[in-house]
Amino acid sequence: MEMHPFVAMNGIEKSFNGVPVLKKVTLEVERGEIHALLGENGAGKSTLMNILGGVHQPDSGQILIGGEEIKLANPHVSQAQGISFIHQELNMVGDLRVYENMFLGSEIRTRFGFLNVEEMCRQTHEILAQLGVSIDPKEYVRNLATSYKQLIEISKALLHKSQLIIMDEPTTSLAEHEVSRLFILMKNLKKSGVSIIYISHKLKEIQEVCDRYTVLRDGQLVKTDIMQNENLEVITKLMVGKSISQDRYVHEHEFGELALEVQGLTSTGLFKHIDFTVRQGEIVGFTGLAGDGRTELFESLFGYRKKYTGTVKVKGKPVHITHPRKALQAGMGYVPKDRKENAIIKDLSVIHNMSLSSMGNFERMGFIQDKKEQEQFNTYKKALNIKVHNPRITIDKLSGGNQQKVIIAKWLEAETDILIFDNPTQGIDVGAKQEIYQQILTLAKLGKAIIILSSEAPEVMRICHSIHVMYHGEITARFTGDEASEEEIMHYATGAKREGEKIG
Numbered sequence: 040m041e042m043h044p045f046v047a048m049n050g051i052e053k054s055f056n057g058v059p060v061l062k063k064v065t066l067e068v069e070r071g072e073i074h075a076l077l078g079e080n081g082a083g084k085s086t087l088m089n090i091l092g093g094v095h096q097p098d099s100g101q102i103l104i105g106g107e108e109i110k111l112a113n114p115h116v117s118q119a120q121g122i123s124f125i126h127q128e129l130n131m132v133g134d135l136r137v138y139e140n141m142f143l144g145s146e147i148r149t150r151f152g153f154l155n156v157e158e159m160c161r162q163t164h165e166i167l168a169q170l171g172v173s174i175d176p177k178e179y180v181r182n183l184a185t186s187y188k189q190l191i192e193i194s195k196a197l198l199h200k201s202q203l204i205i206m207d208e209p210t211t212s213l214a215e216h217e218v219s220r221l222f223i224l225m226k227n228l229k230k231s232g233v234s235i236i237y238i239s240h241k242l243k244e245i246q247e248v249c250d251r252y253t254v255l256r257d258g259q260l261v262k263t264d265i266m267q268n269e270n271l272e273v274i275t276k277l278m279v280g281k282s283i284s285q286d287r288y289v290h291e292h293e294f295g296e297l298a299l300e301v302q303g304l305t306s307t308g309l310f311k312h313i314d315f316t317v318r319q320g321e322i323v324g325f326t327g328l329a330g331d332g333r334t335e336l337f338e339s340l341f342g343y344r345k346k347y348t349g350t351v352k353v354k355g356k357p358v359h360i361t362h363p364r365k366a367l368q369a370g371m372g373y374v375p376k377d378r379k380e381n382a383i384i385k386d387l388s389v390i391h392n393m394s395l396s397s398m399g400n401f402e403r404m405g406f407i408q409d410k411k412e413q414e415q416f417n418t419y420k421k422a423l424n425i426k427v428h429n430p431r432i433t434i435d436k437l438s439g440g441n442q443q444k445v446i447i448a449k450w451l452e453a454e455t456d457i458l459i460f461d462n463p464t465q466g467i468d469v470g471a472k473q474e475i476y477q478q479i480l481t482l483a484k485l486g487k488a489i490i491i492l493s494s495e496a497p498e499v500m501r502i503c504h505s506i507h508v509m510y511h512g513e514i515t516a517r518f519t520g521d522e523a524s525e526e527e528i529m530h531y532a533t534g535a536k537r538e539g540e541k542i543g
């Protein structure tokens with residue numbers, strides 16, 4: 040008897056408004072296999088998965104499940120075939136409770152036809168516990184942090200006892216320990232014969248957990264092969280079409296005046312005794328593990344949170360920022376993490392999403408200067424390689440990573456002296472990361488003071504002049520960019536070593 044792969048997609052083609060996005064793509068996934076789907080931002084990964092999930096219909100090509108051709112006319116048909124889809128865009132309804140989101144459309148009822156809230160809560164609790172999450176199933180989703188929403192999205196797919204789970208960038212806002220739990224779960228699912236298609240721009244994750252990989256480039260299949268022993272550089276080259284250097288940027292230039300001085304900053308329960316300075320032209324990094332307090336620290340500095348004690352000086356002048364508006368007035372800009380939730384206006388055009396923060400630059404005598412806006416747009420489209428055919432379409436039509444680039448671009452243009460980037464390359468492919476680093480470097484050379492928050496030590500090591508490591512709300516070590524090693528950083532990030540020990 041001939042054995043069929045669980046899923047085979049053959050010669051899939053798809054165009055949007057006449058623009059081809061998938062060109063005769065083939066993908067086969069075996070039972071009990073974790074298959075990585077790789078490619079640059081806009082390569083067509085999510086579109087291919089939307090076809091397998093029944094969200095979009097292919098223009099041509101066929102889909103076979105267990106060797107039999109099938110038409111996945113809508114998401115319900117796909118689900119009935121045992122396929123679950125964890126979307127790149129979180130699909131939660133904020134005004135519903137956790138368990139209601141989990142069971143939306145597949146509610147459990149008692150034999151009298153009433154909603155069986157108790158049973159739904161029990162199952163929700165059980166699945167979340169597998170991922171190590173303890174939240175009240177009756178909590179409203181809008182009150183939860185992004186990482187929890189992502190974990191609920193994952194749990195929802197697990198609920199359906201699927202045979203194939205599509206995971207489209209499931210870990211973008213997860214902390215390390217949450218990722219490890221997910222990987223254990225994935226390996227267990229695999230053992231029980233479940234197949235997984237895994238999309239991520241974090242290549243180390245791919246290497247750790249995937250059996251085979253498929254690379255797409257500009258909507259075309261480049262290669263499918265076994266993951267084991269495959270060199271990440273080789274895979275990167277397949278994705279981007281050229282080699283990407285992982286070297287540290289050498290960017291020695293003179294720093295200017297002190298732009299930001301922070302002394303003894305403390306906020307009960309969040310962070311304490313924080314001291315650091317940033318000069319004009321300097322790029323300063325903050326890294327650490329989950330719970331290190333770096334995001335809370337800078338959210339406070341920017342006026343998003345309740346009061347702190349300690350002193351903050353901007354260009355030598357003491358300030359106490361109680362509202363983001365004041366931070367902007369003081370010349371600070373903040374690019375938040377989880378931008379898809381926090382920074383994108385979905386039903387606004389691509390071009391307006393980019394020009395929004397710098398609207399002041401464009402508005403003269405009450406109208407927006409179309410030409411200037413268009414020029415700015417074209418500059419960044421080129422610099423960051425943003426894939427968009429028509430900048431007037433709404434931003435939600437762009438691929439996830441290209442949406443990120445638009446938001447980064449808007450802040451690169453903003454006229455602020457101090458710029459804070461939280462997780463600047465979240466969801467961005469290896470090639471485009473390089474371009475974003477280049478832009479940040481250019482800003483530093485122009486004399487802007489830059490702060491980079493990142494959970495990835497290699498990222499701050501690559502572009503920062505100095506690095507602060509945080510652990511439980513305190514700075515535990517400081518390095519210059521060229522003396523830091525990933526291992527050393529990890530010691531301080533886990534609390535195994537403290538600052539005094541290094542200096543003393």
Ligand SMILES: Nc1ncnc2c1ncn2[C@@H]1O[C@H](COP(=O)(O)OP(=O)(O)OP(=O)(O)O)[C@@H](O)[C@H]1O
Nearest residue numbers: 055060080081082083084085086437438439440441
């Ligand atoms: N509904 C749509 N309407 C028009 N164009 C679309 C639509 N959905 C996707 N596209 C286009 O299809 C191309 C591929 O997008 P897709 O989302 O599949 O990329 P991706 O590989 O998932 O990228 P990323 O890594 O950034 O998520 C992009 O150029 C995108 O703009």
Ligand SMILES: [Mg+2]
Nearest residue numbers: 085127438439
């Ligand atoms: Mg995508």
